[in-house]
Amino acid sequence: MSKIAISIGDINGVGIEIALRAHKDIAQWCEPIYCVHSEILESALALLGKEEVFDSVLRSMCFSPPAVGFLENLRIQAGEISALSGAYSYESFMQAVRLAQDSQCDAIVTLPIHKKAWQLGGVPYVGHTEALGAYFGVHSIMMLGCESMFVALFSDHIALKEVSPLVKDSDVRDFLVCFARSVCLNEPCCVLGLNPHCGDGGLMGNEDEEICRAIKEANKILKKDLFFGAYPPDSAFSPLNRERFRYFVSMYHDVGLAPLKALYFEESINVSLNLPILRTSVDHGVAYDKAYKNDASLSLTSYFNAVKYALKHQKNKKDFL
Structure with missing residues (x-):
């Protein structure tokens, strides 16, 4: 049976309840x-008032505490x-990453963190x-996405004003080639x-001319017409296009993720590609407003999908370099 390391996310949010x-x-x-640490989960159970309900669950869990x-x-x-x-x-x-790097697990799945909390905690990364x-x-x-639609981001957590200077044909070309190889792309994107x-x-x-050149160059390198465009962003996700394409590449964060989250908010997951390990994640935040309230609306779908994707694709992790 495959082993999946689960990083618990921000303990003040909904991650622990989802895991339990x-x-x-x-x-x-x-x-x-x-x-x-099991002590953290025990504290969470007390706050949830679920000690008796989850006692057997807690005893069956395997831990590798940081x-x-x-x-x-x-x-x-x-x-x-x-x-x-x-x-x-x-x-x-990072404990989950080390387990994967040392081949003690096959992939990692991350529960939601809070970026400001990382900053306050001295973490020098956005996410x-x-x-x-x-x-x-x-x-x-x-x-990000689900089996119905995946969106890859050429640029992600940067200010919008910083995107345009990055859109150069050579950089977009290299991204497309890397992305295609990472997901073993064999369908139009x-x-x-x-x-x-x-x-x-x-x-x-003139950025779109750079993108069109990059598409031609990437397809030539891959020896197959996999990438098509550039498509106007306002119509790229039309019903007709979504019948033709399951994979999309967006030049920046919001234009790609707004339609994805409008269509598949609860199903969507986050996947990190081009790495020697496979990492998947829920595609939602810490939901502080729902934390430790036994909220019946709390969905597990994204978490389930993240684990399923990791299990399905972990055998291809060596192709992610």
């Missing part, structure tokens, strides 16, 4: 290894941004993707332009 509620199902598919020197000061503060919770979620994540890229010394590609109407022949910028 989903464990019985997840344990039927794989051997989950939770990167958290080595931290501040555990005695760490307390769950439901719905609060905390430097210690940020630092702990990062250490949990998981950037941390993985820095750790392995490569460009980590962020792809729609590449979005940057400007309204793809620049209207240069009337609104």
